[in-house]
Amino acid sequence: MRKPDKQFSCHACGRIAEGPPGAAPCEALQSWLTVSSWAGPGVVEHYNFCSFSCLETWADAQVPRVPEVFLDSFKEDKSK
Secondary structure, three states: OOOEEEEEEEEOOOOOOEEEEOOOOOHHOOOEEEEEEEOOEEEEEEEEEEOHHHHHHHHHHHOOOOEEEEEOOOOOOOOO
């Protein structure tokens, strides 16, 4: 019985990359980008992306946003 391929997915778009069983991630993820993030003492999380666009989409989603309506409340009323 053949072992299943090792699968990696893009954390932004879900695209799948497959490598042979036991293969290093670099074999399946050639031309992909990997971001490593310290999640705690001795804990590292890895995120894979198939393109810079997907990395940008994911990174933008990690940044908290100030609601536009809140920012609009600071605009001066120019009708006076």
